[in-house]
Amino acid sequence: MLTIRAANVGDAAVISKLISELAEYEKQSEQVRTTEADILRDGFGEHPEFRVLIAEWHGVPAGFALFFSYYSTWRGAGLYLEDLFVRPELRKRGIGKALLAEVARAAEQEKRVFIRWAVLNWNQSAIAMYRTLGAGFLDEWRTVLLAGEGLKKLTGYLPITVV
Amino acid sequence: MLTIRAANVGDAAVISKLISELAEYEKQSEQVRTTEADILRDGFGEHPEFRVLIAEWHGVPAGFALFFSYYSTWRGAGLYLEDLFVRPELRKRGIGKALLAEVARAAEQEKRVFIRWAVLNWNQSAIAMYRTLGAGFLDEWRTVLLAGEGLKKLTGYLPITVV
Numbered sequence: 001m002l003t004i005r006a007a008n009v010g011d012a013a014v015i016s017k018l019i020s021e022l023a024e025y026e027k028q029s030e031q032v033r034t035t036e037a038d039i040l041r042d043g044f045g046e047h048p049e050f051r052v053l054i055a056e057w058h059g060v061p062a063g064f065a066l067f068f069s070y071y072s073t074w075r076g077a078g079l080y081l082e083d084l085f086v087r088p089e090l091r092k093r094g095i096g097k098a099l100l101a102e103v104a105r106a107a108e109q110e111k112r113v114f115i116r117w118a119v120l121n122w123n124q125s126a127i128a129m130y131r132t133l134g135a136g137f138l139d140e141w142r143t144v145l146l147a148g149e150g151l152k153k154l155t156g157y158l159p160i161t162v163v
Numbered sequence: 164m165l166t167i168r169a170a171n172v173g174d175a176a177v178i179s180k181l182i183s184e185l186a187e188y189e190k191q192s193e194q195v196r197t198t199e200a201d202i203l204r205d206g207f208g209e210h211p212e213f214r215v216l217i218a219e220w221h222g223v224p225a226g227f228a229l230f231f232s233y234y235s236t237w238r239g240a241g242l243y244l245e246d247l248f249v250r251p252e253l254r255k256r257g258i259g260k261a262l263l264a265e266v267a268r269a270a271e272q273e274k275r276v277f278i279r280w281a282v283l284n285w286n287q288s289a290i291a292m293y294r295t296l297g298a299g300f301l302d303e304w305r306t307v308l309l310a311g312e313g314l315k316k317l318t319g320y321l322p323i324t325v326v
Contacts, residue, residue, distance in 0.1 A: 072197075145278075
């Protein structure tokens with residue numbers, strides 16, 4: 001039996017574990033720098049940065065969805081789904097779709113008109129599933145990330161009068 | 164002379180105008196569905212969905228940056244830069260970089276460790292500028308968007324017990 005529930009402060013450890021498992025599945029484990037303490041502080045503190053839904057299969061954590069508010073200046077308010085993951089041994093049961101549907105209901109309740117997320121270009125099974133839902137792919141856009149030294153250097157750029 | 168300032172409630176009209184000009188530059192004007200009233204409510208109400216910086220060149224609006232919080236489960240808290248725009252006739256003065264630097268300083272002040280955004284794949288001048296800043300391109304990721312009928316249909320999916 002599947003249950004889906006909102007995560008609470010006691011779930012930081014399991015969320016952190018699932019984040020690691022997702023990164024492993026994505027073959028990018030070395031990129032994970034957040035710890036359980038980060039997830040606890042950032043997700044369950046005074047100003048939560050994200051929300052999490054946990055799927056349980058017969059009481060055991062099976063997967064999760066982690067999302068937060070996003071704003072499109074074209075479409076208006078939406079949700080950004082940063083992570084959607086189902087443990088490999090529990091796939092093919094509709095758990096991923098059930099999680100996504102819960103996120104869609106959250107969007108509906110809050111009058112948010114879209115869900116945006118990212119998928120690895122080799123993850124054909126996920127891509128096929130998203131297509132059947134009617135999702136579109138924004139393939140003329142490239143995602144840019146500035147971090148580390150580049151970001152630090154830019155903070156020092158102050159060419160002219162800034163009020 | 165360039166000045167950069169945080170937008171206030173009186174700037175909704177100019178922001179809405181700049182959003183339209185950006186969409187026109189991106190050849191996607193038909194996609195803009197937000198109105199000045201949306202920008203006013205969503206950016207300057209009780210729970211702002213985004214923040215805006217306005218660049219002025221000799222007192223005239225020259226461009227803007229619109230951004231909000233973003234959370235990476237790998238890196239931690241960051242900022243998402245939804246829009247960065249400089250009016251075509253005022254380019255080549257470093258205004259875009261100055262706006263981006265202000266966003267970088269906002270990130271630094273809030274201990275946010277990255278800025279993420281998207282660029283159209285044909286916008287070579289922007290891509291070249293981002294490269295010189297040390298930005299990376301997440302080209303193995305595809306951006307997915309679920310909206311309209313697909314989203315609505317998904318809200319009705321309820322296969323099993325949901326707590």
